[in-house]
Amino acid sequence: MNNITIVGAGTMGHSLAQVFAQGGYQIFLNDTSQGILIRAKSLIEANLETLAEAGLFDSKDNSTVVEERITYTTDLAAAVASSGLVIEAIVENPDAKKELFSKLDRLSPPETILASNTSYLDIYEFVETKRPEKVIITHWFAPPHIIPLVEIVPGPHTSPETVGIVKKILDDLGKQTIVLKKFLPGFIANRLQAALSLEVYHLLDNGYATPEDIDRATKASFGLRIPVLGLVKRVDFAGLDLVQHILRNKSYVPPKVKGRSDAIASMVSQGRLGVKTGKVFYDY
Numbered sequence: 395m396n397n398i399t400i401v402g403a404g405t406m407g408h409s410l411a412q413v414f415a416q417g418g419y420q421i422f423l424n425d426t427s428q429g430i431l432i433r434a435k436s437l438i439e440a441n442l443e444t445l446a447e448a449g450l451f452d453s454k455d456n457s458t459v460v461e462e463r464i465t466y467t468t469d470l471a472a473a474v475a476s477s478g479l480v481i482e483a484i485v486e487n488p489d490a491k492k493e494l495f496s497k498l499d500r501l502s503p504p505e506t507i508l509a510s511n512t513s514y515l516d517i518y519e520f521v522e523t524k525r526p527e528k529v530i531i532t533h534w535f536a537p538p539h540i541i542p543l544v545e546i547v548p549g550p551h552t553s554p555e556t557v558g559i560v561k562k563i564l565d566d567l568g569k570q571t572i573v574l575k576k577f578l579p580g581f582i583a584n585r586l587q588a589a590l591s592l593e594v595y596h597l598l599d600n601g602y603a604t605p606e607d608i609d610r611a612t613k614a615s616f617g618l619r620i621p622v623l624g625l626v627k628r629v630d631f632a633g634l635d636l637v638q639h640i641l642r643n644k645s646y647v648p649p650k651v652k653g654r655s656d657a658i659a660s661m662v663s664q665g666r667l668g669v670k671t672g673k674v675f676y677d678y
């Protein structure tokens with residue numbers, strides 16, 4: 395497989411194109427407007443510079459070679475005509491993904507594997523193609539050119555051969571791959587993050603602690619252990635007899651999923667939307 399197509403050149407798509415180009419593939423990067431593609435090109439150039447500054451990429455010899463492997467196009471038919479793998483990283487909307495997969499099924503060669511980078515959607519429920527055995531989820535993490543994990547999530551009709559091909563491509567790129575047994579919303583990593591976030595919002599919403607103290611508690615305690623042990627090995631170290639006592643302790647009640655957080659709503663109403671607005675829980 396020489397040619398790979400990325401559809402959607404936003405936060406994820408531009409970096410996915412870069413990762414595969416760095417791995418030696420010829421890439422077609424597709425989006426709906428030239429402006430977005432021009433921006434994607436400059437983001438890739440900047441990413442490569444940052445990697446070079448960190449000593450992770452030899453820019454002198456390789457930048458031009460990597461950049462020349464990427465063809466930027468708004469023409470979806472041309473983008474997928476010769477690719478063995480297409481990964482979509484378009485908007486997280488079921489109707490948009492459904493429509494795109496039906497186009498990809500029509501426009502790409504029948505043997506092409508069609509992958510989605512969806513974060514939470516069960517695409518297997520709504521995507522219709524004539525090749526369900528070649529449809530698969532590969533869930534990357536931002537920014538894909540830095541974060542190693544890719545969760546591979548086969549659907550009920552995805553063939554073991556498709557899983558094997560995709561896993562080998564990603565492993566050969568140096569990514570850390572996990573194959574889930576079946577779909578569940580949020581896969582592994584986002585579910586764990588979501589569970590932690592529920593507690594963060596609970597602590598903030600009820601005034602138990604300041605943002606600074608929550609972050610200090612995280613960074614000065616279990617945050618240090620996680621990269622070394624993970625979360626399951628930690629249980630081995632804690633001791634399962636102790637864990638059983640903790641499990642039986644009914645005084646701990648996890649927060650309910652409310653679908654909102656007062657702390658987040660208050661920030662949003664003040665226009666404090668994230669680092670991009672300068673002031674949020676912290677000032678930037």
Ligand SMILES: NC(=O)c1ccc[n+]([C@@H]2O[C@H](COP(=O)([O-])OP(=O)(O)OC[C@H]3O[C@@H](n4cnc5c(N)ncnc54)[C@H](O)[C@@H]3O)[C@@H](O)[C@H]2O)c1
Nearest residue numbers: 402403404405406425426483484485486511512513534536
């Ligand atoms: N941002 C993240 O941290 C992250 C992490 C993992 C997975 N994802 C998933 O990746 C996907 C993309 O997320 P993102 O954050 O890169 O979004 P984004 O909004 O930054 O980029 C999406 C891009 O897709 C383009 N697009 C929309 N419809 C299109 C179409 N029909 N054909 C071609 N291009 C189209 C848009 O113009 C835009 O440039 C989503 O499914 C998201 O859930 C995002």
